[in-house]
Amino acid sequence: MICKANKVFITGATSGFGKAIAQRFDAEGWHTVISGRRSQRLNALKQNLLNPCHSIVLDVRDRNAVEKAVRDLPDSFNPVNVLVNNAGLALGMMDADEVYIDDWELMVDTNIKGLLYCTRTILPQMVKNGTGHVINIGSIAGYWPYPGSNVYGATKAFVRQFSLNLRADLVSKNIHVTDIEPGLAETEFSEVRFKGDKKKAAAIYKNVDSIKPNDIADAVFWTASRPRNINVNRIEIMAGAQAFSPFNIVRGLK
Template structure:
């Protein structure tokens, strides 16, 4: 029996955006492939979804593991209709001359290389069928710089440009590509950034109504559910309390 349900592959599904995206697609009747590094959270999410779900404990930084996971997908979950590259992180907000180089390497390995590994591994399924959609979760930090964003912002600038270049490559193969760029959003993101310091993380959202994971899940699903004659290149989303500041001017420099 041929399965006609649509399938979505989501990285970083154990919390925040990824978890909300999985729940939204499941509510729409999609079959989900959820991946992440925390097995208990994956299993809990899987048990709470209504439709068939395949969970994979996966570190996207490991190309061999990504390749093996995609090759081992049960037939009912292939081919993948939508890939959501959500796995990513920021670490620290120190100036570039003070930051730990290992934090830079981890952000590059996850936000750039992990995204590349998943994209390159799943794309052949889409191209073979002549249909598919890659959604990359970027950030406004990829366009709007701010102090302490150094390598994190640079990795998201990569995501932004790679998404556009990917679309240029794949338009003739009927593959759509979208970059979703959230601004101030309340997830575990800040706790990870400040390495478990809950007070620092909470201060980011003090007296502000930030973007919620469900807001991003809505944007992702909206982008992939447009008619096939439409491609949403990018969506930049800021919280209602967030906007643009004057350029920084430092007095007294010679």
């Protein structure tokens, strides 16, 4: 028997945005499918949610695992109404000629290919159901470049354009698509980027009232809960203390 409650599938739910998004949808009475690589954190989150929850230890880079996870969803969590592609990461801030190419590959595999696997695997059930919403967590780095962003920013530019193209493909099938693009947000993001260097990560947020995970969770839920006559294409969100810088000019170059 298929449950009539709304269902949301969230990737990268073990911390930061993903965890806050799961908690927000749960608070609104939704049934949640939470996924991530860290089983202990998934179990802890699941135990603290009030409504039915299905947890999946999942690495979105593994296409076969993604397909199996969706294929094996219990009937009570089918069909998925909203997919939140949140899993992603940045690694390092070195110049492009110095960066570790393994880091580039990991960002591409997670931020691009993992998002593609989840989207392509879940879309058919949305189309069959005649409705659905794909919400991708992008970044302002996909539009506004900064030193050290190189491949990370490029992956988020992909997310931005893919979201727009996806909407163009799916409008006739009543599938909504949104790209939410956060700016300076205080999560484990910088700690991951600097490979566990807590001091370097903390310096990013020093004396700044940055975006918090609940702020993005609010935006995600607001987007998902709009009337069906509205599709929010993209939302760009910066911290109140963050804005645009002048163009970088290097003096003395020949």
